[in-house]
Amino acid sequence: MSAESDAGPPVTVPAVAPSRRPRLPRVHDVVQDNGLRVLAVRRPGVPRAEMRLRVPLVRQGPADDGTRTRLLAETLLSGTPARSSFALAQDLQRLGADVMASADVETLVVSGSTLSATLGPFLGLVAEAVATATFPADEVLVERQRVAQELRIALSQPGTIAHHALVSRLYGRHPYGLPMPSPDKVSGTGPARLRRFHAERVAARGSTLVMVGDFDPARAVARVEEAFGAWLPGSPPVRLPAPGPPRRGPVLIVDRPGSVQGSIRLGGPAVDRSDPAYPTLAAATAVFGGYFASRLWANLRERRGYTYSPSAGVSQRPSASNLVVGADVATEVVGPALLETRYELGRMAESLVEGAELGEAVRYLSGGLALSWQTQAGLASQLSTLSAFGLGIDFLRDMPQALGRVSADDVLQAARRWLAPRQLTTVIVGQAEAIRAQVEALDDVEMAG
Amino acid sequence: MPARAAAAGPRVAFPIERFQLGNGLRVVVSPDHAAPVVMVAVYYDVGFRSEPEGRTGFAHLFEHLMFEGSVHLEKLQHGRLVQGNGGEFNGSTAEDYTNYFEILPSGALELGLFLEADRMLGVRLDEETLANQIAVVKEEIRVNVLNRPYGGFPWIHLPPVLFRTYNNAHNGYGSFVDLEAATLDDAAGFFERYYAPANAVLAVAGDADPDRVQQLVERHFGAIPARPVPPRPDWWEPLPEEERRSVHVDPLAPAPAVAVGYRVPDPIDAMDEYVPTVVLAHLLAAGEASRLHQRLVKRDQVATHVSGSVSLFDSPFEVRDPTMLSLVAIHHEPVEVGAILAAADDEVVAAAERVEADELERVVNSMSSSYLRRIDNRMYRGLTCAVLEQQRxxxxxxxxxxxxxxxxxxxxxxAAAERWLATPSRAVLEWRPASRP
Incomplete structure (x- = not known):
């Protein structure tokens, strides 16, 4: 292009000045009489407040398979003794508030936010729904059909199909092996079962409510007490048992007629952010495929044009965590893309990282962590997630320091332990017959279904 | 009853400062020192509406090329310098702009400005890079559109039903044929024409001192030669005289869907008339309390999802004329589209007849609160400043x-419902699963 000709003399890239370290805000940390833990942080900026409530759902009795937990989350705001679902929606909207509930097999998460001026009434509405939801029959019948259709739509997405296949391989019959309930089971779950499940499982003991925003934290804590003080403690939460070791097996191919890509996923066991070895795993994963300048991106995307957005990361949950590597590639290059992915994994496990790449990866991870809590919403989500792993706000200060101590040799050891290709299981979703011949040249193949 | 938010609505006061360089580059700065984070954004006044016939998708392809090396930087260096210094970057292509931005630790402000200045000075391109990014963009289209249910619904498929002119109607992601036909000469010409300093707005938001920003901007951008700004065509076209319909078959979709598009007033020149249509879209179809959710999902139980917005990407204050209000529903299988449309029309007529003050206040509180949540993020704050400055x-x-x-x-x-929605002048896109007879 024309611009190259007038490039002029070489220019020095400006040096980066040391930035101030972000100051950790003070966390007001209180446990109510009913066992609800409340964390409140003042964070001015916009005149708003963010809330995250985590409720452990594994208590006395057998763990759910995800059917009741999912429907519980979807219908939590469908009515209370004082308000219909429509009235709840209107009242929240009037406050400038929003509330969303989601759940997996072990945790209900109620996320919401409001204007600072309406914090008290907002907490009142959230507490009313959480503690006294009535699951009106007519509402539940509508919602379960809606949820069943949402699940069918989700299950038609290649990424969701690949995720299911991967966690099924990694976790077998453990509840983590089934990330979403079947639409038919959801359609068959009635209001009486939901009410019973709610009464037994949605309880204050072991739950954590995080508030971050433009308010006085002591007053915010008092408002939470007013709103949630009457919530019953319930039985103590228990942990899910840890899953057994994963089955690696041959490459699993899941047929999806009409696919124009193969969705490749590789996974294996990993550790979570509460483990002392986590910083080395995080650094190794980032160098391998966690960001634009990583090896997987440079190879699969920028060199070969096989994929738009490859990924590598650690999926962390309280009872088990796993590495997940992914790339969606054109059907005709599934074999070559898998080969290059395994090559880059093998290179991580066989030789030391070179030159600037470790320092860059570490600064990327530390910077990304700092960016994650520059907003009220980001800080609230971080604190809530950290609480699920028994961690506090200090993590936001300590993790960058721990990352700074990671050496090239640490990365090699971590890669051998978690990234070595022979211990990762591989699943591919796409046009099975077109993919099979390509993959059979590299590995044993198993066809799903 | 819960207390109401103050009638005047929540207020914020982020300072804005502006200046212009001799080469025409406009600059806005919004300082905020609460966190050691700064964002830098450049908006070029060219989007996919401006790309020539036979080159659909070119504006977006060119956005990719802007990350592949610039006058003093090799391929991959841009990303390494941003992320390797603790930042994050991206770019996007919309109807009327292409933007590039990074959010960084504040000590990297000058680096961010240097990076944007260097590619405003010029991009490095060769055949290999062009072929590589054409392949990457094709995979982006496969993963986001062709390989997933409801891909491109409705933003790719509704405009060609509502609009007749190429610029307003064509697919901004582009056809594979057009993408593969792109040449280095096309890229050089596109850059020369649209990437002039005077056709751009630079925004800096967050932990930066405005005087220091001005000094650094002059240092890095001041020497970029001025070039003429291309004339901006008027894309307006007549409204449809009758309802226009189209059917799209999606073999991957498990349930049928429908989208309805309506024309709206000029977002900028007729802002006073335009704003009520934006509020109307929320009142009709944003959230559980909205009229169409209550009607179609809760009462009639014919749909499972309802949404409504103005502009193709739900960014009503980031678009020029003409644009659209769209209503979207995913519905149950034996339900006929006619039943959905009839119910929607009922609700439009009801809104044209009467809107309660209390309902309107709720809707506006919700819109304002969501907006404040978004601009709490310095990245969105900077992006919003830049596009408001560029277009308005x-x-x-x-x-x-x-x-x-x-x-x-x-x-x-x-009045907005009566004038713009209670009319046959609209587009209806039916989205059918393949299994449907």
């Missing part, structure tokens, strides 16, 4: 938009 010369609207929404009266919302 009014970065100050960053603070003022909630007040604009709060001024809307119930009668204005009803």
């Amino acid at each position: 010369g009014q970065a100050e609207l960053l603070d003022e938009l909630p007040a604009r929404w709060a001024e809307v009266t119930p009668d204005q919302v009803s």
